[in-house]
Amino acid sequence: MASRKLLTKKMEFSASHSYWRPEWNEERNKDMFGKFASPHGHGHNYSLEVTVEGEIDTETGMIVNLYDLKTLMKEVLIDFDHKHLNKDNPRFEKLIPTTENVAKVLWEIFQEKLSDNGQCSLYRIRLYETPDLYVDYWRS
Amino acid sequence: MREVICVTKRYRFSAAHRLYVKGFSDEENARIFDACSNPNGHGHDYYLECRISGDINPETGMLMNPEELDRIVDPVIGELDNKRLDVEVAYFREYQPTGENILRYLWERLRGQLGDRQIHLRLSETSSSYFEYFEESNYPYEC
Numbered sequence: 221m222a223s224r225k226l227l228t229k230k231m232e233f234s235a236s237h238s239y240w241r242p243e244w245n246e247e248r249n250k251d252m253f254g255k256f257a258s259p260h261g262h263g264h265n266y267s268l269e270v271t272v273e274g275e276i277d278t279e280t281g282m283i284v285n286l287y288d289l290k291t292l293m294k295e296v297l298i299d300f301d302h303k304h305l306n307k308d309n310p311r312f313e314k315l316i317p318t319t320e321n322v323a324k325v326l327w328e329i330f331q332e333k334l335s336d337n338g339q340c341s342l343y344r345i346r347l348y349e350t351p352d353l354y355v356d357y358w359r360s
Numbered sequence: 361m362r363e364v365i366c367v368t369k370r371y372r373f374s375a376a377h378r379l380y381v382k383g384f385s386d387e388e389n390a391r392i393f394d395a396c397s398n399p400n401g402h403g404h405d406y407y408l409e410c411r412i413s414g415d416i417n418p419e420t421g422m423l424m425n426p427e428e429l430d431r432i433v434d435p436v437i438g439e440l441d442n443k444r445l446d447v448e449v450a451y452f453r454e455y456q457p458t459g460e461n462i463l464r465y466l467w468e469r470l471r472g473q474l475g476d477r478q479i480h481l482r483l484s485e486t487s488s489s490y491f492e493y494f495e496e497s498n499y500p501y502e503c
Contacts, residue, residue, distance in 0.1 A: 239420075252420050254427040316421035320365055324416070352370040353426060359361040 226343055227283045228271040231293045233301035236263035237317040240306075261304060266322075267348040268293070270330055274340030284340045296329055323347040323357040331359075366480075367423045368411040371433055373441040376403035377457035401444055404485050408437065408466060411480040424477070436469045459485040467493045 238261030239253040249257040256262075270293060274283040299309050305317035311325050327345045334342050344358040378401040379393040389397040396402070410433055414423050443449055445457035455461045463483040471479065480494040 252425075254425055256425075256427070318416075318421035320367065320416050320423050321421045323365070324363075354368050355423075356364070356366040356368070358364050360364060 224273060225276055225283055226271050226273050227286075227289075227340070228269050228346075229286060229289045229293060230267060230269045231290070231297060232265060232267050233297045234263060234265050235300050235303050235305050236261045237305045237312075237322075238262070239316060239318070241316065261306065264349050266300075268297070268326065269344075269346040269348075270326075270342070271344040271346070272334065272340040273343040277339070284337070292330075292333055296326070296333065319347055319349040319353065319355045320357070323355040327357045327359070363415075364413065365416060365423055366411050366413040367426075368409050369426055369429055369433075371408045371410065371437050372405060373408070373437045374403060374405050375440050375443050375445050375457075376401045377445040377452070378402070379446075379456055379458060401446075406440075406462070407484040408433070409482040409484075410470070411482070412474070413478045413480070432470065432473045436466065459483055459489065459491045463491045463493050 238258055239256040240249050240259045240261075241252075242259070244252070246257075270289065272284055272289070276283055299311075300322075303309055305312045305322065309317070312321070315321050315325070317325075323345050326347065327342065330345065331342045334340065342358075344356060346354055346356050348354040377396075378398060379396040380389040380399075381392070384392075386397070386399060410429065412424055412429070416423055440449060440462070445452040445462070447453070449457075451465050452461070455465075463481060466483065467481055470481070478495070478497075480492065482490055482492045484490040
């Protein structure tokens with residue numbers, strides 16, 4: 221039977237986001253986003269888990285070098301850490317940075333960055349907005 | 361390629377229970393239920409993870425507003441929070457307040473209110489035991 225080997229690396233970042241669509245009036249924003257509706261935004265300490273799938277290299281004993289994955293995650297998160305996602309990250313110019321959409325964007329970035337890696341492929345993105353609320357995103 | 365998105369929200373409640381069969385002696389109950397049959401009861405901090413899968417609503421960017429989920433889950437959890445389950449909650453006077461039955465109760469209370477969304481519930485009784493409840497159509501669950 222085929223087996224699956226996964227490796228997960230976790231990294232935290234802090235960012236703010238606002239649940240507010242400027243083309244809607246205040247009433248509609250409040251109706252759709254409830255207590256989260258505000259043009260100013262609020263922040264979280266996010267925790268990102270990147271899970272990759274691959275074969276264990278016979279020489280190194282690794283699916284991927286954790287140091288390389290850590291370096292890649294740090295590079296990717298430069299555009300997210302200590303940023304107002306709606307205002308500072310062009311990927312959210314027209315996309316509301318809900319946890320669902322942030323997870324989806326992170327999937328797209330990591331999938332592209334890992335695509336020519338030859339060792340492993342992206343399996344899942346798990347993004348914690350708070351310790352009690354998280355989103356899983358993957359494509360199968 | 362199929363896109364899969366799950367949102368999981370964790371809720372906590374604290375409750376006491378005693379596991380026992382009414383007609384049995386304390387010794388017999390202790391043999392079956394061990395420490396869980398202490399006649400004075402004991403308690404746990406339960407964590408309910410409520411996982412919903414579906415599509416992102418393009419207007420809101422959300423799968424489900426967590427506030428809406430709270431409006432459904434909080435009152436159900438609230439009825440168990442800080443209660444002695446087998447004494448104060450009618451359902452558990454009939455069914456043993458085991459983790460399995462507490463989760464079944466939560467499933468029955470929540471399932472209907474969550475419409476046609478795919479849901480997966482996980483109840484942790486301690487840091488080393490948890491129980492899961494989900495529909496077979498949602499299996500194998502990859503999250």
